[in-house]
Amino acid sequence: MxxxxxxxxxxxxxxxxxxxxxxxxxxxxxxxxxxxxxxxxxxxxxxxxxxxxxxxxxxxxxxxxxxxxxxxxxxxxxxxxxxxxxxxxxxxxxxxxxxxxxxxxxxxxxxxxxxxxxxxxxxxxxxxxxxxxxxxxxxxxxxxxxxxxxxxxxxxxxxxxxxxxxxxxxxxxxxxxxxxxxGGVDVTATRDYKEEDTPEIKLGYAIEVKGLQGGHSGMQIHEGLGNANKFMNRLLFDGFEKFGLRISEIDGGSLRNAIPRESKAIVAIDAVHESKFITEIKAHAEIIKTEFKTMEPDLEVLISKTETPEKIMELGVQEGITRALYAACNGVYRMSPDIPDLVETSNNIARVIVRDGQIKIGCLIRSSVESTKQDLANTLCATFELTGCEVELSGDYPxxxxxxxxxxxxxxxxxxxxxxxxxxxxxxxxxxxxxxxxxxxxxxxxxxxxxxxxxxxxxxxxxxxxxxxxxxxxxxxxxxxxxxxxxx
CATH class of the missing domain: 3.40.630.10 (Zn peptidases)
Structure with missing residues (x-):
């Protein structure tokens, strides 16, 4: 070597x-x-x-x-x-x-x-x-x-x-x-939730988003690269209404300063809707692949049957958190009005963890203007607080x-x-x-x-x-x- x-x-x-x-x-x-x-x-x-x-x-x-x-x-x-x-x-x-x-x-x-x-x-x-x-x-x-x-x-x-x-x-x-x-600041949203026993009518499935390029969450945030946490949330959104989907676990992304390349979720669905679930998730995955075929040619969405999880997230929290993740800004928030082609302010939804009764969502805001950095921080705080999360700002640097x-x-x-x-x-x-x-x-x-x-x-x-x-x-x-x- x-x-x-x-x-x-x-x-x-x-x-x-x-x-x-x-x-x-x-x-x-x-x-x-x-x-x-x-x-x-x-x-x-x-x-x-x-x-x-x-x-x-x-x-x-x-x-x-x-x-x-x-x-x-x-x-x-x-x-x-x-x-x-x-x-x-x-x-x-x-x-x-x-x-x-x-x-x-x-x-x-x-x-x-x-x-x-x-x-x-x-x-x-x-x-x-x-x-x-x-x-x-x-x-x-x-x-x-x-x-x-x-x-x-x-x-x-x-x-x-x-x-x-x-x-x-x-x-x-x-x-x-x-x-x-x-400059930058970390935004971390957390909350506890009650775990419920999974009903016997449910089947277990694993959904995996992989093959994304990832990259630097500052220097490449404007390139339109895929974010695995956002993609996973699109797949899970409204899943309860369609096939009784309940979330057991999510593990998406890794480091705060890296655009997430992978995410995996364990879910439970109604057995009666199994065929519909597979068909619709695959169809939705194809829509996302088509949207990102230029930037993310190696994107994969894998669906596999797994052991039915023993515990699932309470429904009200599931509905709230998937909506909050949908609403949360990811990518460019504002371009600089003074320096051509410079991203002024952005956010990277870097990490999403749902496991054992706890939710943790990690974001990194970057901005060359302090007031706009705070504005976006307030936007994210409001988004996650509306669904019952506690939000902490940390690691602020100029x-x-x-x-x-x-x-x-x-x-x-x-x-x-x-x-x-x-x-x-x-x-x-x-x-x-x-x-x-x-x-x-x-x-x-x-x-x-x-x-x-x-x-x-x-x-x-x-x-x-x-x-x-x-x-x-x-x-x-x-x-x-x-x-x-x-x-x-």
Whole structure:
């Protein structure tokens, strides 16, 4: 696996990526990768510290001739999203990522690749290790838990860093220079319900939605990808009136920041309506497939007879929750009126769990405008509260307001144009959560920018990194480091 990857150019980058991907690094479980990074810093005899929350900072003095340049911070996050296909046997807690080369792309076998944000981490590691790459005073900041709450960035105290410019390496389009991003908030709706004994006249069936692409719930929310939780709710809606359908269990989606690819429900139906149930569910599934045939060509809806469940959800709660899920906003809520083609506010209905007398629905709202974020949060709260749920808002983090007068932006744009035969970069804000907005709360005077190589399908098992783009990006990084502005 890693031998093939290690032969790719630039070798300094891909070798460090292979080293990193051998270390399990799920969000909230970063102990091993924190130790790995600290050991790396110590092996280079560089000042290496771990802060109170687990962020790692490695400091490297300026190379000869660069001492008069502004000190910089290069930043990436250590954790990665863990997603795998249902038919892939893989333990993220113990195994390294199994990578392979497919043409111009590096992919993983049935799992997420970890290029988000592993290629950024590997870039910084390669620069720290090099004795030939020119750079000013450098603080390498490796944050934790970016994917599930940004607690690393939130916990980083002011005064630890002394850099004047921050290069965030967490953008996924190589022609884009990021100058802003969305903030976010988690919306979690819960309620208890009474379980009832399943009547003897009922038959058990399993309904499974699978084969969806999934993807990044920020960067891809505008693409019209299917949401397995929404699809499942369409199939279950009004099922009681048609065939006496009663819900026993639902398990849909996985991570808050991933568009749900799969959902499974266990239901009980009236035996007398069995034939009608199968016919109508299949017909409804075909309608959904037709609607999404362009975006979701591999969508499957499977219906299979199963053991009749012992318990079912009380009917009033079932009717209320299916209607609430139908009413709840999913996808784009508002486009930006100021920045062309930018999603301003969106929601991802990420997780739906119905089991053992408890309902839990998890959503992630993203927005570059705080007031609109709160407006959508109120909309979701009202929707779920009307059906008896308690709703909690958590994990709120700020957006990053664009600064079009950024000094480092004025350096990077002409470098990009020079390297790419006059092509202009796309200077933009993104509809994803970058750590810049949070870091800026304790470092308000730091000039921040974000960029990176082409990464597609992040947060899904289809995640892939483009080899030719990594070469383009690496050259860009090296030129930026050479041209950091001088100190005042």
């Amino acid at each position: 890693s031998k093939e990857i290690r032969q790719l150019e630039p070798k300094a980058l891909w070798n460090k990526f292979a080293d990193l991907n051998a270390v399990p690094r799920p969000s909230k479980k970063e102990e091993r990768v924190i130790k790995f990074m600290k050991d790396f810093g110590h092996s280079l005899d560089l000042e290496t510290i771990e802060d109170e929350v687990g962020n790692v900072i490695i400091c490297k003095p300026a190379t000869s001739g660069m001492e008069d340049r502004k000190p910089i911070v290069m930043q990436s996050h250590l954790d990665m999203v863990h997603q795998k296909n249902n038919d892939t046997e893989f333990d993220f807690d113990t195994q390294g990522i199994d990578m392979y080369v497919d043409g111009d792309w590096v992919k993983a076998k049935g799992t997420t690749l970890g290029a988000d944000n592993g290629l950024g981490v590997a870039t910084i590691m390669a620069i720290l290790e090099s004795d030939s790459i020119a750079h000013p005073d450098l603080e390498a900041l490796f944050t934790i838990d970016e994917e599930t709450g940004m607690t690393g960035a939130k916990g980083l105290k002011g005064g630890l860093l002394h850099g004047e410019i921050l290069l965030n390496l967490d953008t996924e389009e190589d022609d884009e220079i990021g100058v802003g991003c969305a 957006g990053w307001a664009p600064n079009m007068d950024s000094a480092i932006l004025k350096v990077m744009v002409p470098i990009y144009e020079q390297l790419n035969k006059g092509e202009q970069p796309h200077v933009a804000a993104c509809h994803a959560g970058l750590e810049c907005g949070i870091l800026g709360t304790n470092y308000p005077d730091m000039d921040m920018i974000s960029f990176g190589p082409n990464i597609k399908g992040a947060h899904s098992p289809d995640e892939r990194a483009q080899i030719s783009s990594a070469q383009k990006y690496w050259e860009f990084v090296l030129e930026i480091l050479k041209h950091i502005p001088k100190k005042h």
